[in-house]
Amino acid sequence: MKFQAPKGTRDYYPAEMAWRRYLEAAWRRVSLRNGFEEVEGPIFEDIELYKVKSGDEIVSQVFHVTRQDGESTFGLRPEFTPTLARMVAAKANALPKPIKWFCMPNLCRGERPQRGRLREFLQWNIDLLGLDSPAVDAEVIFTCVDLLRELGLTPEHVKVKVSHRETVRTILAKLGVPGDRMIDAFNLLDRQAKMEAEAYTKAWVELGLDSHKVERFDQMCRRTYRVGDVAHLERSIGGEAIADLEALDKQLSAFGIAEWCEYDLGIVRGLAYYTGTVFEVHEISGAERAIAGGGRYDKLIELMGGPAMPAVGFGMGDVVLSLVLGDKGLLPESVTDPVDAFVFAAEESARPMVSGLVAELRSAGLHARMTYKTTTNVGKLLKEAAQQDARFAVIVEGDSQDNGKVSVKDLASGDQSRVSLDDLPERLR
Amino acid sequence: MKFQAPKGTRDYYPAEMAWRRYLEAAWRRVSLRNGFEEVEGPIFEDIELYKVKSGDEIVSQVFHVTRQDGESTFGLRPEFTPTLARMVAAKANALPKPIKWFCMPNLCRGERPQRGRLREFLQWNIDLLGLDSPAVDAEVIFTCVDLLRELGLTPEHVKVKVSHRETVRTILAKLGVPGDRMIDAFNLLDRQAKMEAEAYTKAWVELGLDSHKVERFDQMCRRTYRVGDVAHLERSIGGEAIADLEALDKQLSAFGIAEWCEYDLGIVRGLAYYTGTVFEVHEISGAERAIAGGGRYDKLIELMGGPAMPAVGFGMGDVVLSLVLGDKGLLPESVTDPVDAFVFAAEESARPMVSGLVAELRSAGLHARMTYKTTTNVGKLLKEAAQQDARFAVIVEGDSQDNGKVSVKDLASGDQSRVSLDDLPERLR
Structure with missing residues (x-):
């Protein structure tokens, strides 16, 4: 053959397209019944927009888009949140609150294609803006669980691992990380899986923790705590540190999804912009990358030139989700129009x-x-x-x-x- | 505001998105009931793929996509047909025939944004491959009409202007255009609307026609002929030239869409790759650009490295269609999920x-x-x-x-x- 699909992209023949539409229909159905309205945006944006949210680092992953005459440079969207933030900022006063939006964009990243990671993929985005409360965080997590259940997954297959940036920050401060090194500490925590144990410990010591404290913190992070059972967490960390998690705990139980969730302080999410609750959905054996990830990002709308506006949301890609569903035997038989x-x-x-x-x-x-x-x-x-x-x-x-x-x-x-x-x-x- | 959507692209807030989904649902419903299956492909392709179909000319309109390290250059898709042809060529023998595919991609072109033309737009694509007959051409045109009717349009609003490359070629040959200048003649015909009358006549003279013949051909092109009334056409052109149109004429009547169609020899479609029937849908006053356009392209699959395979199809963009529907008062009230x-x-x-x-x-x-x-x-x-x-x-x-x-x-x-x-x-x- 003369031509092939570019590396890391997919051709959807009718059978593959039917599966894609099945998944998109589930995303849409769950979004609508949870009260979210659909939005969309351009396939490319001013590349500066992506830098504002994620720093220069993201630019190395972004496909650059240019006209032949070399007019201003755009980036092929690597994520939807910057577009959403731009759209909210532009009409912040006119939009009824809370803003509950969903979207199912295709996104592109110039990374090396590998299991669970492609250069073009779909991502379901759920965002709730204008309200800041643990109940709202829990509703967003519920929407994520509602989708997982809709596709046939159970708490025996997947878990929502929840943490809270403020809780982790309080613990780290208590252990001795100075305020101006906190960002570095979060980045370190996020890179842990990719680092040698020795280098990891050494990096903590440089941030002000002695090896005993590193060990103690490591134990906390390695352990998971069940929802509705915060007393355990309290004993090991100390009461005032977990006030935020305690409030969230009540709401996760109220939404009836306690058995789907657990606390894992090792979840910090690499992106610098998260401010409160953070969570990731993982296949229970930990064999795959995260199925979904998100959290609270209360500063972003302001950063995009809008008013101060609290926000919480998540993204769920189609690639890892499909691997997990396939592994559990939950892929539907190809559905065709009768x-x-x-x-x-x-x-x-x-x-x-x-x-x-x-x-x-x-x-x-x-x-x-x-x-x-x-x-x-x-x-x-x-x-x-x-x-x-x-x-x-x-x-x-x-x-x-x-x-x-x-x-x-x-x-x-x-x-x-x-x-x-x-x-x-x-x-x- | 710090950022805006790139020039010629659109933000879909919930109301705009509801309209987009309404239109896509109509495209999908009509496609399925006409027996087409949905496909999709990558948002970017090897830029050479676009050159094979449309020559170097198209490259000036294509947004170039590159990784930061300058790895091979891709083009942001300006049309879907090259992807479709690549996909068919790759599995030509395994795919059941006829191949009836539809697709609703977003496409990007780096043209100056203006009324009816944006830099990112949606396009409904219908393609039927593996069969070559006037009945198949008529079925594809029927599918287009079925959609127009589904959205509330009537033959009083829009017309499908039909021509046939072989008919036009026979006429031009009869008038004296040499075989090796035929491509130039088609290109000239396609550019007519953009040219001064004098320059247009002069260009024909250079192709071998005297001014009397130019005038005669011009009259033919300026006149439209009704379906089911080919006798008129026959008298003015001569029987053997219109054999192809005559066969198509019977089939358009059989599908019950005679009143939606008319013959217009001025329709040639600029793209070099059309081989037989060509058609465009126009708002009846001619006020807007074409709502849809397509035709038979029997050489493309071979050109992409596949076997010889006849093909016919069309594309319908969302931008002109929306303008026409709005103008006729046929845009639905915003539909929200109950x-x-x-x-x-x-x-x-x-x-x-x-x-x-x-x-x-x-x-x-x-x-x-x-x-x-x-x-x-x-x-x-x-x-x-x-x-x-x-x-x-x-x-x-x-x-x-x-x-x-x-x-x-x-x-x-x-x-x-x-x-x-x-x-x-x-x-x-």
Whole structure:
């Protein structure tokens, strides 16, 4: 072949597209019933927009978009949140609050393609802006769980790992990290999985912790705590540090999703802009990358030139989710649009009627197909109708033109009867 | 504001997004009932792929996509057909024939934004491959008409202007254009609208036509001919030239769309790759750019490294279509997802129950909302329920926890009754 799809992108043939639409329909259904409205934005943005949120680091991952004449440089969107923040900032006063938006954009990142990570992927985004309370954080996490459950996943398959930046900050301050090194401490925490143990400990020592304290903090992070059981956490960390988590704890229980969630102080999310609750959804064995991740980001709208506005949200990509669903045997069988009628002529003289009849059925809203073969062999044509999973075969005969009737065969029951053309659409419905 | 959407792109706030989804739903519904299956492809492709189909000319309109390290250059897709041709070529033997695919991609072109033309837009694509007959051309045109009718347009609003490359070629050859200048002649014909009359005539003379013949050809092109009335065309052009159009004529009538179509030899479509039938949909006054355009392109799959395979298809953008629908008063009122239940507490003590109840209703598939206000004033809360167009208000009372019952108010009829929590989802459905 002369050409292939670019590395890390996908061709969606009908079967793959049906799966994509199945997933998007679930994202949409869950979004709507949770009270979110859909938005979308441009496929590329001023590249500076991405720098404002994520710093220069992100730019190395962004595909640059330029016109041939070298006009201003854009970035192919690597995430949707900067667009959302720009849109909210532009109409902040006119939009009714709270703002509850969802979106299902395709995103592009120039990273090395690998398991769970592609160069073009889909991401479901849920964002709730204008309110700041643990109840709102819990509602957003509930929406995420509602989707996981909708696709057949259970708390035995996946867990929402929850943490709170303020709780972690309080603990780190208590252990001795100075305020001006806190960002470095969060970055270190986020990089832990990619570091050698020795280098990791050494980095903490440079941030002001002795090796005993590093060990103590490490134990806290390695342990998970169940929702509704914050007493355990309190004993190991100290009461005032976990006030934020305690408030969230009550709300997660109120939304009935305690068994889906657990606290994991090792979850900090790399992005500098999170300000409070943070969470990630992981397959329970930890075998895959995060299925979803998000949290509270109360400073971003202001950063984009809008008013101060609290915000919480998450993104869920399609790639890891599909791997996990496949692994659990939860991918649906390919769903195709049911064919209402397969129309053919049983005699040569009836053939000129077929396309007009098919046209009428389609205009009446029915999914009507016809044979593209030249045969009038009824047996062969009924076989073709069955191959196409049609509900009915509509057989046009030599006298159909004169008497205005065709034969209709129910391909499930085998029943066949003559139906007048006027009654045909109703009969097929 | 610090940032704006890039020139020629659009922000879709919920109202705009609802319109986009309305249009996409119509495209999808009509595609499926006409027997087409959905496909998709990457947002960018090897830029050479676009050159193969459309020559170097297109490259000036394509946004270039590069990684920061300057790795191979991609193009942000300006059209979908090259991707489709690549996908078909890659699996040509495995795919059942005919191949009937549709797609609704966003496309990007670096042109100057103006009325009817943006830098990012949506385009419905319909393609039927593997068959070559006037009946198939007519089915594709029918599918286009089926969509126009679905959105409320009539033959009084829009017309499908049909031509045939072979017919035009035969006429031009008869008039004296040499075979090796035929491409130039088609390009000239396509540029006519943008040229001064004198320069246009002069260019024809250079292609071998005297001014009398230019005038005669011009008259043919300026005149439209009705479907089912090819005799007129025959008299003015000569029988053998219109054999292709005659065959198509029969099929357009068979599909019942004669009144939507007319022949217009001035329609050639600029793209070099069309080989037979070509057509464009225009608003009847000619005030706007083409709503849709397409035709037969029998050489493309081979050009992409696949086997020889006949193909016919069209693209319909969202921008001109929306302008025309708006002009005719056919834009629907904004459609929002109906809210099944608006849940609130009538007493402070009932408030902790609300989020759990909302969570249960949502998981049962109902669109449930709640108040984010702290009031328990029933009058105010019923007003908020009405503002959100909820079907029912669900009122949690102080004794709901104990007796397992809530009050349900039908906001249309005003009827109110107590319902047990177990029966609530069923009652709201």
